[in-house]
Amino acid sequence: LGQVYYQHELDTELRRQVPQATLPAYMSNDAARLVGLYNSLGTAAFARVEGDYAVVLWHTRTGHIIGTRDPQGGYPLFWAKCGETFAFSTSVRPLLALLPSKTLNRQYLADFLMASGPRNEGGEEACAYAGIQRVVPRTVVTIHKPSKRVTRQVYWDWLEHLSDPGTTQLETIAEHYRELLGAAVRARMRGHVVAHCSGGMDSTSVALLAHEALRTGLRVGTLQTLSLVYARFPVLAQERHYIEQVFAQEPELVAHMLQADTLLNFDAFADAPPHEEPYTGLWRLETDRALLQKASQLGATTMLSGAGADDLLDTQPFYLTDLLRRGQYLQAW
Numbered sequence: 001l002g003q004v005y006y007q008h009e010l011d012t013e014l015r016r017q018v019p020q021a022t023l024p025a026y027m028s029n030d031a032a033r034l035v036g037l038y039n040s041l042g043t044a045a046f047a048r049v050e051g052d053y054a055v056v057l058w059h060t061r062t063g064h065i066i067g068t069r070d071p072q073g074g075y076p077l078f079w080a081k082c083g084e085t086f087a088f089s090t091s092v093r094p095l096l097a098l099l100p101s102k103t104l105n106r107q108y109l110a111d112f113l114m115a116s117g118p119r120n121e122g123g124e125e126a127c128a129y130a131g132i133q134r135v136v137p138r139t140v141v142t143i144h145k146p147s148k149r150v151t152r153q154v155y156w157d158w159l160e161h162l163s164d165p166g167t168t169q170l171e172t173i174a175e176h177y178r179e180l181l182g183a184a185v186r187a188r189m190r191g192h193v194v195a196h197c198s199g200g201m202d203s204t205s206v207a208l209l210a211h212e213a214l215r216t217g218l219r220v221g222t223l224q225t226l227s228l229v230y231a232r233f234p235v236l237a238q239e240r241h242y243i244e245q246v247f248a249q250e251p252e253l254v255a256h257m258l259q260a261d262t263l264l265n266f267d268a269f270a271d272a273p274p275h276e277e278p279y280t281g282l283w284r285l286e287t288d289r290a291l292l293q294k295a296s297q298l299g300a301t302t303m304l305s306g307a308g309a310d311d312l313l314d315t316q317p318f319y320l321t322d323l324l325r326r327g328q329y330l331q332a333w
Helices: 007-017 020-026 030-048 092-098 106-114 170-187 201-215 239-249 267-271 282-297 309-313 319-325
Strands: 002-004 051-059 064-069 078-082 085-089 132-134 139-144 149-154 193-196 224-229 254-259 302-304
Touching: 002 030, 007 020, 007 030, 020 030, 030 051, 030 064, 030 139, 064 085, 078 092, 085 092, 092 132, 170 201, 193 201, 201 239, 201 302, 201 309, 224 239, 224 282, 239 254, 254 282, 267 282, 282 302
Parallel strands: 193 224, 193 302, 224 254
Antiparallel strands: 002 051, 051 064, 064 139, 078 085, 078 132, 139 149
């Protein structure tokens, strides 16, 4: 489930690892690419792949069943054992049907409620139901069916992938960051693409990079954008001027303005979509739902957004708590 990005680099790796005779079959789709790399490299293959995915492999010769997720956990993956049966699923419900009873995991719920800041899952294997385990992002869970042995292996360590930019000059670092962000946007432009273009720099930057990719020949067509605009709320209404400036400078963008004054926080509580675990985003789901519904009406298969930029580039100072806990009062001050 999901997608694998930077396919050119991945196909180059496949050509090095896979016999020429079987290469076309392994390059036919994303799942086949993962199988081809796994057959050659084992679980080390997942460290070579960038994408948003959950994958399960059944190794018929050795009796191993393997489940893993990308390092950021783009899609969920769970597993459970009931008697002689092992099962993986991207949904909790089929696994609940295998268990003799449905029992809430009170420890998980307590930890969830006590957690600071928004989160949809922690770093542990537990989930909302007892007897069901989560495959933690960047981890491979391997079950050997004949021996019933379960092992976990972390295949990705973020700290090992830190790179020194070689300078403290913000302009130079920003230029390199722009190259990486532009490449990431291009890699994700699959199918019919629309872009969220809000009154902030994050989604607007992504939309303009996608527009640049189209303009420089990545593919044919114009970019359709979705913007939420306000009239009744004084602060949010100020965003409209920023959005209109973007479209004035880039007239080739196709703008869809959605009136958002009636999309109020907490309204989704009256009509919440089905969700299997506690979800911290329900309180502001109305705006997301409006964007997704419009994207669906436009026939979009991919929607680009700036969601997550705040977490990467404008984080809250939670590290101060850690400094105080360690007694580093002067550094915290």
